[in-house]
Amino acid sequence: MKPSIPKGTRDFLPHEVRRRNYIFDVIRKHFHRYGYQPIETPVMENLSTLTGKYGEEGDRLLFKVLNNGDFLGKADSQQLAAQDSDAVLPQISKRGLRYDLTVPFARYVVMHQNDLAFPFKRYAIAPVWRADRPQKGRYNEFYQCDADVVGSDSLLYEAELTQLLDWVFADLGLRVVIRLNNRKILAGLAEIAGHQDRMMDITIAIDKLDKIGEAGVEKELRERGVDAAAIDTIKQFLGVTSLGKVAPLLEKSAIGREGIGELQAVFDTIGATTSRVEFDVTLARGLNYYTGCIYEVAVDTDSHPGIQMGSIAGGGRYADLTGIFGGRDLPGVGISFGAERIYDVLEELQLFPADASEDLEYLLLCLDEASLAHGFELVGQLRRAGRNADLYPAAAKLGKMMKYADQRNAPKVIIIGSEEVKSGKYSVKTMATGEQATQSLSGLIG
Numbered sequence: 001m002k003p004s005i006p007k008g009t010r011d012f013l014p015h016e017v018r019r020r021n022y023i024f025d026v027i028r029k030h031f032h033r034y035g036y037q038p039i040e041t042p043v044m045e046n047l048s049t050l051t052g053k054y055g056e057e058g059d060r061l062l063f064k065v066l067n068n069g070d071f072l073g074k075a076d077s078q079q080l081a082a083q084d085s086d087a088v089l090p091q092i093s094k095r096g097l098r099y100d101l102t103v104p105f106a107r108y109v110v111m112h113q114n115d116l117a118f119p120f121k122r123y124a125i126a127p128v129w130r131a132d133r134p135q136k137g138r139y140n141e142f143y144q145c146d147a148d149v150v151g152s153d154s155l156l157y158e159a160e161l162t163q164l165l166d167w168v169f170a171d172l173g174l175r176v177v178i179r180l181n182n183r184k185i186l187a188g189l190a191e192i193a194g195h196q197d198r199m200m201d202i203t204i205a206i207d208k209l210d211k212i213g214e215a216g217v218e219k220e221l222r223e224r225g226v227d228a229a230a231i232d233t234i235k236q237f238l239g240v241t242s243l244g245k246v247a248p249l250l251e252k253s254a255i256g257r258e259g260i261g262e263l264q265a266v267f268d269t270i271g272a273t274t275s276r277v278e279f280d281v282t283l284a285r286g287l288n289y290y291t292g293c294i295y296e297v298a299v300d301t302d303s304h305p306g307i308q309m310g311s312i313a314g315g316g317r318y319a320d321l322t323g324i325f326g327g328r329d330l331p332g333v334g335i336s337f338g339a340e341r342i343y344d345v346l347e348e349l350q351l352f353p354a355d356a357s358e359d360l361e362y363l364l365l366c367l368d369e370a371s372l373a374h375g376f377e378l379v380g381q382l383r384r385a386g387r388n389a390d391l392y393p394a395a396a397k398l399g400k401m402m403k404y405a406d407q408r409n410a411p412k413v414i415i416i417g418s419e420e421v422k423s424g425k426y427s428v429k430t431m432a433t434g435e436q437a438t439q440s441l442s443g444l445i446g
Helices: 014-033 055-060 077-081 085-092 102-115 156-171 183-192 196-206 209-223 228-238 254-270 339-348 369-384 398-407 418-423 441-445
Strands: 044-046 064-066 093-097 120-129 141-150 176-182 277-279 293-299 313-318 332-338 362-366 389-391 412-416 426-430 436-439
Touching (some): 014 156, 044 102, 077 085, 085 093, 102 120, 102 141, 102 332, 141 156, 156 254, 156 293, 176 254, 183 196, 196 209, 196 228, 254 277, 362 369, 369 389, 369 441, 398 412, 436 441
Parallel strands (some): 362 389, 362 412
Antiparallel strands (some): 120 141, 141 332, 293 313, 426 436
């Protein structure tokens, strides 16, 4: 049998894992700096927890887990024969793989609310699963790196998370555009268009503007049952690039004016502390639970031309996510970094630091069997001194051992023969330059 893995998943070689850990470490460092605390939740949740939180499309993309044992034993035979998947599903599956880290977080908060101090700031770095069509930058299994604060409606947190996004990407050496909008502005748009009941249809369509163009948006709106007069109203918003210009269009909508006020407050608080933050009236974010400010981050193609990648981070404000789990209503806001896409972009732009792929400081090579015992003792001393060191396990031809050192990406090799054992002075070769020097143990660990 030819070995394989499921489509939409990936294996990672050691140097890839180290590079991924570099991304996680940078993000985690800033999470800690901003006062966010780590939590963990199960990879599986009850389907009742997950369904109905992500919209119709999100529900379709949930990975369902079959019940243990004879999962068909209690299924209705007539519904099985009729291949009625919607009817049979609740009988054979009660759990699913988590789709994101936000809904599990809301469930977590409700279950542990008596143990938490509010506002509660948490972060999580963990895999999630979506049954989407795999393509570049989109996988069925991928990591998210989330930071959320729940228990406060202060707009200072929107500003803080905007700054946090900027700090992380600056640390990674990646110039980005942080786009902001507010769901209340979109609700106001739907209201003045006369289609308050079709807000999601309208926002889903206009969110695709950069992919399908204005004509495509208009076509999709018609297909979703939006009339011509409403489409003409909506089109007035599509070219607007500033809050000042969108405000007159929403003058008759109370919720629209509220959204503008909130977003203006965020921009005023941010001031000049971030690199590139822009208002985008077409930004919708497809998840149903967002109710206020929403974020999306993309690579700044002016600084990094030629990069073809969708959003690499996003998030937003949610007002009532904890309430749907029976807990008290706790407003929250959060962001999520897409680690897989960030990895792909950093790799394409060659922005990983050289040492992000290294795990060793020294690789010890022994020229004869008599030197191996000394090499084993020396590598132990290096490790106890806090150095990452390894020992080639046999005395072999130097060329073979040097090839292994190249494959291990070892920055330095220590060559040990009988003379080195006697003198305690070791020949150290820097692999990048080919330079060799003689050092004692104190020099190696100094």
